[in-house]
Amino acid sequence: MFQKSRLHGEFFMQGDIACAEGALAAGCRFFGGYPITPASEIAERMAMRLPLLRGVFIQYEDEIASMAGILGASWAGMKSMTATSGPGISLMNENIGLGMMMEAPCVVVNVQRGSPSTGLPTTWGQSDMMQARWGSHGDYGSISLVPNSPQEFFDLTITAFNFSEKYRLPVFLMADALVGHMTEKVVIPKVEELEIINRKYTNKTPKDYLAYDYDESLIPDFAKAGDGYRYHTTGLTHDRRGYPDMTVECQEELVPRLVNKIKNNINDISLTEEYDIERADVIVISYGITSRTILPAITMAKKKGIKVGYLRLKTVWPFPDEKIRKLSEKVAGFVVPEMNLGQISLEVERCAHNNSLVKLVPHPGGGIHKFEDVLHAIEEVVHGK
Amino acid sequence: MSELRVKISGFGGQGIILSAFIVGKAASIYDQQHSSMTQAYGPEARGGACSSQVVISSKNVEYPLVNTADVLLAMSQEGYDTFLPILKKGGILLYDTDLVENLRSHKDFIAKGIPATRFAEELGKKIVANIVMLGFATKQAKIVSPDAMKGAIADSVPSKFTDLNMKAFQAGYDYNEEQ
Numbered sequence: 001m002f003q004k005s006r007l008h009g010e011f012f013m014q015g016d017i018a019c020a021e022g023a024l025a026a027g028c029r030f031f032g033g034y035p036i037t038p039a040s041e042i043a044e045r046m047a048m049r050l051p052l053l054r055g056v057f058i059q060y061e062d063e064i065a066s067m068a069g070i071l072g073a074s075w076a077g078m079k080s081m082t083a084t085s086g087p088g089i090s091l092m093n094e095n096i097g098l099g100m101m102m103e104a105p106c107v108v109v110n111v112q113r114g115s116p117s118t119g120l121p122t123t124w125g126q127s128d129m130m131q132a133r134w135g136s137h138g139d140y141g142s143i144s145l146v147p148n149s150p151q152e153f154f155d156l157t158i159t160a161f162n163f164s165e166k167y168r169l170p171v172f173l174m175a176d177a178l179v180g181h182m183t184e185k186v187v188i189p190k191v192e193e194l195e196i197i198n199r200k201y202t203n204k205t206p207k208d209y210l211a212y213d214y215d216e217s218l219i220p221d222f223a224k225a226g227d228g229y230r231y232h233t234t235g236l237t238h239d240r241r242g243y244p245d246m247t248v249e250c251q252e253e254l255v256p257r258l259v260n261k262i263k264n265n266i267n268d269i270s271l272t273e274e275y276d277i278e279r280a281d282v283i284v285i286s287y288g289i290t291s292r293t294i295l296p297a298i299t300m301a302k303k304k305g306i307k308v309g310y311l312r313l314k315t316v317w318p319f320p321d322e323k324i325r326k327l328s329e330k331v332a333g334f335v336v337p338e339m340n341l342g343q344i345s346l347e348v349e350r351c352a353h354n355n356s357l358v359k360l361v362p363h364p365g366g367g368i369h370k371f372e373d374v375l376h377a378i379e380e381v382v383h384g385k
Numbered sequence: 386m387s388e389l390r391v392k393i394s395g396f397g398g399q400g401i402i403l404s405a406f407i408v409g410k411a412a413s414i415y416d417q418q419h420s421s422m423t424q425a426y427g428p429e430a431r432g433g434a435c436s437s438q439v440v441i442s443s444k445n446v447e448y449p450l451v452n453t454a455d456v457l458l459a460m461s462q463e464g465y466d467t468f469l470p471i472l473k474k475g476g477i478l479l480y481d482t483d484l485v486e487n488l489r490s491h492k493d494f495i496a497k498g499i500p501a502t503r504f505a506e507e508l509g510k511k512i513v514a515n516i517v518m519l520g521f522a523t524k525q526a527k528i529v530s531p532d533a534m535k536g537a538i539a540d541s542v543p544s545k546f547t548d549l550n551m552k553a554f555q556a557g558y559d560y561n562e563e564q
Contacts (some may be wrong), residue, residue: 293449
């Protein structure tokens with residue numbers, strides 16, 4: 001644990017700790033946060049490990065400052081992260097919006113617990129999914145990844161850093177208390193075997209460089225702090241120099257770019273796992289821990305002779321609109337079990353657009369779905385109810 | 386595919402979560418099986434009801450929770466009362482005889498008791514009662530191999546207490562109810 005290097009090998013490791021190790025493997029060297037169950041173990045691990053890797057750990061006075069801190073570290077050139085749960089995200093949202101506007105790469109981990117408010121601190125939920133998409137005010141593209149095991153928490157933490165650096169934005173890792181506190185075998189490859197994406201720095205001279213200039217990728221290049229480049233950034237609507245320009249023209253150029261830089265790359269960002277989709281009459285769509293806790297219901301449905309397929313979203317935002325739309329033309333319907341009272345099911349409904357049925361199987365969090373409820377929904381869809 | 390679902394229950398502070406961690410590590414790292422360990426606890430750190438669970442499988446563990454247990458380790462009356470109903474028929478119940486005194490009918494189960502906490506006190510530290518219990522479970526329920534369990538225990542406790550923990554394991558492993 002007090003090793004002065006990144007780990008590699010096989011470990012029996014808790015999800016939260018695997019997340020911290022994933023961050024270290026990705027090159028994260030700054031953690032700013034405020035402790036909260038069920039995410040505290042991430043901070044605890046980072047506090048132990050970062051100083052030995054010449055990194056910085058700061059426990060701030062609250063979540064508002066934590067988010068501001070990781071934006072500052074990102075701006076100074078470090079890969080930075082914070083980890084919290086729903087109540088903490090509520091406080092961070094203002095500065096998350098600033099991060100979206102500044103286009104500051106960083107990773108925000110939400111180990112979801114039962115909510116709203118302080119809710120169920122020690123048990124799990126998935127009710128912050130829409131908050132991850134629309135939490136801060138305004139329009140912006142958003143990336144949210146959802147792990148369903150400690151191994152995947154490790155893997156997707158690296159992916160989250162890669163996406164954040166590549167597309168320049170705060171990326172959400174939407175775990176939950178069950179995955180965060182679950183312990184399983186985690187295989188950590190050697191650093192040289194991992195795909196790590198680092199931020200793109202400009203080739204231009206300081207004279208020709210504009211902080212928010214961009215090419216067809218829609219993503220501006222960074223300049224290294226201290227290398228003599230002139231830099232200005234702001235939360236106000238800004239021009240390519242980064243200076244406030246509060247005109248309709250500038251707004252019309254900037255805000256769609258923040259959305260389109262993600263939308264245009266959905267094929268790269270959207271990660272899914274599919275089973276038996278091709279001949280399915282009904283497809284169960286789930287994400288995170290729910291994708292594991294409802295598996296017995298799928299087995300039960302198969303035993304009854306129902307052709308049931310299974311789609312797991314590892315990337316929830318951006319939502320795979322086109323994929324769901326195409327599937328909706330082929331199947332009787334979708335069943336969406338989630339640990340909230342209907343969030344991602346609304347997206348599925350939007351994409352299915354009356355082509356097929358969509359059945360939500362809700363759960364308010366703190367427990368798991370009854371298998372019979374999921375099975376019943378599958379049967380109803382097959383029978384066209 | 387063979388699958389074994391183990392539930393461990395007691396108070397916060399008894400090492401209930403560590404016990405499940407050790408079992409899971411023994412299975413997945415030392416016995417080359419797959420395992421998934423989860424825990425349940427309240428906001429209080431010590432004294433409250435606490436339980437942990439491990440699923441051990443020859444294949445990847447898909448469903449990680451324990452709704453029905455093949456093996457139940459009970460280290461408190463409350464833990465026994467709460468989780469006996471989820472022990473499946475023919476399942477193995479192992480309990481601390483000094484902490485679980487109010488027994489129900491065991492006719493559907495293989496039930497064995499051990500004074501684990503008393504043994505731990507005799508060894509000098511009450512805190513190793515959970516390890517006595519793990520030794521007992523290794524022998525009586527064969528949840529993992531003895532070498533795997535010993536390896537995982539040695540990895541999971543401070544090195545200056547390795548000997549004490551090995552003695553605790555052995556005390557549980559060697560205990561025979563009929564003695």
